[in-house]
Amino acid sequence: MSALVATVRAETFKLLRKRRVYVLAFLYWVVLPALALLVGRLLYTNLREFEREGLPVVDLLQSLFSAHGLATLALTGPAYMSPTPYIVAVALLAALFIGEERGQNMWKTVLVVQPDRTAVLTGKLVVTMGALLALMLGAFLSAIVFGTLGMAFLPTDLSGDWLGLLGLYLWQWTHLIAPVTLAFLLVFVVRSAVLGIVMVLFLPGLIEGLYAVLNTLFNLQPLTRFNAIFQALRLQRVWEAAPRYFFTANLYAPGRAPAREVANELLGTAAQPQDLGPLQAVLGTTLPLGHAAAVTAGYALAFGLLLYWLFRRRDVD
Numbered sequence: 001m002s003a004l005v006a007t008v009r010a011e012t013f014k015l016l017r018k019r020r021v022y023v024l025a026f027l028y029w030v031v032l033p034a035l036a037l038l039v040g041r042l043l044y045t046n047l048r049e050f051e052r053e054g055l056p057v058v059d060l061l062q063s064l065f066s067a068h069g070l071a072t073l074a075l076t077g078p079a080y081m082s083p084t085p086y087i088v089a090v091a092l093l094a095a096l097f098i099g100e101e102r103g104q105n106m107w108k109t110v111l112v113v114q115p116d117r118t119a120v121l122t123g124k125l126v127v128t129m130g131a132l133l134a135l136m137l138g139a140f141l142s143a144i145v146f147g148t149l150g151m152a153f154l155p156t157d158l159s160g161d162w163l164g165l166l167g168l169y170l171w172q173w174t175h176l177i178a179p180v181t182l183a184f185l186l187v188f189v190v191r192s193a194v195l196g197i198v199m200v201l202f203l204p205g206l207i208e209g210l211y212a213v214l215n216t217l218f219n220l221q222p223l224t225r226f227n228a229i230f231q232a233l234r235l236q237r238v239w240e241a242a243p244r245y246f247f248t249a250n251l252y253a254p255g256r257a258p259a260r261e262v263a264n265e266l267l268g269t270a271a272q273p274q275d276l277g278p279l280q281a282v283l284g285t286t287l288p289l290g291h292a293a294a295v296t297a298g299y300a301l302a303f304g305l306l307l308y309w310l311f312r313r314r315d316v317d
Contacts, residue, residue, distance in 0.1 A: 003116045007123025011097060015131055020092050028085065028139045032077070033070050033146035040065030040154055058155050067147025068160025072258045074139040075169055079255030083201045086132075086172075086252070087179055091197040093131055094183035097124040099193025107316040121184075121311050128180050133173050140169055165258070171289065172254040175296045179251065181303035188311060204247045244287060247299055253292030 015021060040061055047057045063069050078085040101107045114120055150156060179200070187196030243249040
């Protein structure tokens, strides 16, 4: 335990002296909510006249640009970007804790000072997850501050399901253990921080895209005028079933969950996916949180076991 505590202390000391952490915090805590409030003010100015015609302008502003709306946006927005800021933060932290040790020829020194490799790797993982938690909770608190300031020029208030939203933040944070172990594994195996970052950002999506194409081709049978409709229905079922076990689809399920709620709130009904029309393509697939947690835990376990096995057995330089 003392070895783990010493590693956590040393890695935290190193983390707090890296500029990249503060750049990420500034973008996530200041730039995102400030830009959102600017957009909200522009919408309020341009759509105010339509409020008389029944357009739910106030509901729109409350859902997206109130304190609760900004906190929801800070959770949901990154989950829909590509590559997502979640993965960007994970890749940068993995490059710091794993890649820089080799880039600066520090592995031998680190493992001489602290020869317990399990404690070293666990300490790095603990500090990485702690940094991600600080970034996410900081964004949550920042949204409250900016949303309160926005009440001065927008018709918004502080209402909302705050405990439920905070629970989604924490649930999304726990899901990030899977990409963290994957990033540590890739950076350690390829022995290059730059190449490891590129692989972390694009490899999961590339593999899933190739699988979707190959799965479609393997399930495609010779077409005739009589079986074309049945082929289309069969392929549709294949496309709907595949993402249920994709890494990226399950990884961001907690972050994407509020998007459906916001859509329902704006539409004034509990809309089903087939009722959303083109909006469904924007919202994407929202998997049950329990299923997403189980799949993500499976990925994290597989990546983690392989990472610890290689780190304990493989020579470092």
